[in-house]
Amino acid sequence: MIMPHHVAQQCVSDLTRINSDSPQAAEHQEHAVHSSVGLEKVVLVIQSQRNSYHARRGVQRKVEILQQAADLGQGVPVVLLLHELSEYEGVWSILPVLPHLSATYGQSASWFFFIEEGTRVTLAALLQVLHRYQVHEEWFLGKRLHDDEASIIHHYAFSEEPSSFGYPDPAAGWALSTPLLQRLAERIQREHLKSDFTIDLKHEIALYIWEEGNGPQLTAVPEFCTEPRDNCATTFTTYLPNCGDPVSKKEIFVAVKTCQKFHSERVPVVKATWEKDAGLLEYYSDVADASIPTISLGVPNTERGHCGKTFAILRRFLSKAVPKTDWLLIVDDDTLISLPRLRQLLRCYDPKEAVSLGERYGYSLVQKGYSYTTGGGGMVLSRPAVSRLISSGCSCYSDDAPDDMVLGRCFTSLRVPITHSPLFHQARPDDYSVTLISMQQAISFHKHWNIDPMAVYKHWLQDPHLRDEL
Known part of the structure; x- marks a missing residue:
């Protein structure tokens, strides 16, 4: 009793x-x-x-x-x-x-x-x-x-x-x-x-x-x-284990979601910080802008959600329009990320498995709900995960549905586990315990609100000694 x-x-x-x-x-x-x-x-x-x-x-x-x-x-x-x-x-x-x-x-x-x-x-x-x-x-x-x-x-x-x-x-x-x-x-x-x-x-x-x-x-x-x-x-020990040589730059396709109003505000930060560490990267927007360049996927911009845009990215990843890679990384235009650290982490995972990796959130978990990889910190998907998702017919209920939650619900129904790494962060460094993040080798942070994103990248994410030309 x-x-x-x-x-x-x-x-x-x-x-x-x-x-x-x-x-x-x-x-x-x-x-x-x-x-x-x-x-x-x-x-x-x-x-x-x-x-x-x-x-x-x-x-x-x-x-x-x-x-x-x-x-x-x-x-x-x-x-x-x-x-x-x-x-x-x-x-x-x-x-x-x-x-x-x-x-x-x-x-x-x-x-x-x-x-x-x-x-x-x-x-x-x-x-x-x-x-x-x-x-x-x-x-x-x-x-x-x-x-x-x-x-x-x-x-x-x-x-x-x-x-x-x-x-x-x-x-x-x-x-x-x-x-x-x-x-x-x-x-x-x-x-x-x-x-x-x-x-x-x-x-x-x-x-x-x-x-x-x-x-x-x-x-x-x-x-x-x-x-x-x-x-x-x-x-x-560490959340960033050494499982061998980092995966090649050429095995990660990076998709950056943006829109016209942020072309001059956020995209320059990506270009000045982590873009140079990407082997394959495309910017997806509501308009084509040759100066960046951006690709329009024919999906109008939405104030929230971006599900239509994300599913268009998933279909493009599987098409012959882009090089075939093991991994897809989807980020926002205000995501700050260390691609060298991500490449080191991905060596631990089998790209032949259906993998959905990032910072895991949950919805209604006590009532048998579902988990999802939160979008702002970066969503990493293996090719089999994307293939299973698209072939299942699972889709957005509207273009402005929350893409990360829809993906999570789909993967849960397909029994693809949502794998968590605390090195991905949906928010800014200021939003976490300093004791905690000082112990980590963070992979990502998100949002430019009330911070200097260049300074955040340099302090928390930049590792000159990890950069290489693979």
Whole structure:
């Protein structure tokens, strides 16, 4: 039986009511009766993905953890691959899978620990961390990130004091105690979410757990690390792995969506920054302009959506009008992107598979909705993905429908997974935690609003040593 939350709150010790970053919290933790938890009481959930490259990485991480547990001899944890827990694509958003985790492991486990494929875990150190916290209480543990200014991707939450709200860095891992997970699992089955959209999962999970002050805030755990240092229970490698030589420039066809009113404002920024790193690139507009040059696809400009234009690009990519390449990259005219880094990342993927890659958002995921690659950060599609989409007959319901969402809905119906990389960004650097993006080798940002796009490109995306003539 799950204790009602208002009763649970009365039973919680002073420890949970003290700000976790305060000296008093440390003192209370030091004097708390330590919980004796073996690894058999820990469920590790690897936030794996269905794409074959990511599935292999997830399996490697699982094997590594189980081998480490065998060597340690302090029990065997349950290690789960997130994408294997359900046929439903939307399990990546965590909340839909909580009822399953609660029903299956709620009676036997004390902790649920979520990690990325690239998160390395030192199990002995993890146990030491978990021993500090009472397992019968509600705990949400992680490496704390915060916004430096109110952010559009977080719907300007906590705009008065953005740094006051903490959310976990997924690369360092984050933990839920079983009482908290059980209550969340019960709640998700009886309550509708306030928003249909999943945009920044780590922030939205923290908000859902916090429940406008009725639930716990994130407790910062210094041993949950991304960069190696003494006493770390976790460390992280990189979101930009070295899978071999970068793919050739000639294997990526770049499609830039623009329109006449931005020919003189945005296109010059593309030409001055990343265009020179493209082997094959075309600008698609509502009018043909030989000075750029742009190509008119016969689709009138729309103020929003651009679905008609995007589907015309997909058909052109498959036609003999352009060179045959493995990959199609579709970007906006105000997307800033590092093509050398993208070429390095694409080496990890099999171009013979149907791949849709970029920054993943979700729509109505708790109600069996769909995921999509958000357009502003760049949508990367393999040739088989484009072929399957066009041959399926899936299409826009109007020219100004949101192209990225329509593509996502189509790919979901075709069972083509939407593969996520946090190196693609739908917004500007200012809209993300500085701590987070400083650790990344970002591939893209989007929008010129209130920034100097040339300076943003130079600071965050330019890598002279990566450029080559392949």
